[in-house]
Amino acid sequence: KNEVEQSPQNLTAQEGEFITINCSYSVGISALHWLQQHPGGGIVSLFMLSSGKKKHGRLIATINIQEKHSSLHITASHPRDSAVYICAVVTGNQFYFGTGTSLTVIP
Amino acid sequence: SQTIHQWPATLVQPVGSPLSLECTVEGTSNPNLYWYRQAAGRGLQLLFYSVGIGQISSEVPQNLSASRPQDRQFILSSKKLLLSDSGFYLCAWSGPSGGANEQFFGPGTRLTVL
Numbered sequence: 084k085n086e087v088e089q090s091p092q093n094l095t096a097q098e099g100e101f102i103t104i105n106c107s108y109s110v111g112i113s114a115l116h117w118l119q120q121h122p123g124g125g126i127v128s129l130f131m132l133s134s135g136k137k138k139h140g141r142l143i144a145t146i147n148i149q150e151k152h153s154s155l156h157i158t159a160s161h162p163r164d165s166a167v168y169i170c171a172v173v174t175g176n177q178f179y180f181g182t183g184t185s186l187t188v189i190p
Numbered sequence: 191s192q193t194i195h196q197w198p199a200t201l202v203q204p205v206g207s208p209l210s211l212e213c214t215v216e217g218t219s220n221p222n223l224y225w226y227r228q229a230a231g232r233g234l235q236l237l238f239y240s241v242g243i244g245q246i247s248s249e250v251p252q253n254l255s256a257s258r259p260q261d262r263q264f265i266l267s268s269k270k271l272l273l274s275d276s277g278f279y280l281c282a283w284s285g286p287s288g289g290a291n292e293q294f295f296g297p298g299t300r301l302t303v304l
């Protein structure tokens with residue numbers, strides 16, 4: 084069993100839809116990261132969370148430490164949001180990565 | 191502002207040949223540095239991280255090694271490449287609190303071993 088599980092693996096949405104990507108983990112963590120990987124391979128860090136909720140533009144990330152669960156929400160989705168979204172957790176010096184959620188937003 | 195560079199961007203190497211990938215960071219001091227690999231169809235895997243010059247921690251036993259000869263330089267090497275070393279290699283840096291800090295990724299090197 085992987086330490087980090089993401090769902091769904093693949094997601095197709097119409098432009099404007101509200102999108103949720105889920106991440107569950109099985110280890111105690113000091114931080115959780117949401118990353119965005121574009122088709123060319125480049126990775127951008129979206130959020131680093133240790134508790135609560137963060138918002139950046141149309142993106143919102145939440146974490147529930149007790150339930151070991153985090154969600155990434157995209158409001159008013161746009162085709163440029165199409166990418167792979169990766170959840171990563173940190174425990175001590177160990178990093179554990181989800182396999183990613185591939186999002187396609189159709190105009 | 192901080193920037194992170196990786197080169198080369200793409201590389202095709204025969205099995206058994208050596209490897210050297212370089213990563214440099216500008217605009218920050220004493221960063222934590224990381225090497226990741228993403229094999230085709232698989233998630234990211236942390237290979238090495240470094241909290242300072244000459245300090246390297248390996249997360250996964252493998253055919254690769256890393257070195258940090260200068261504060262803002264991180265090198266990934268192999269003496270003899272294997273087919274299984276093919277993948278997308280990413281360097282990243284963060285502040286000194288390590289994983290509890292935001293990570294900034296380089297553009298990556300796509301390595302194909304034939």
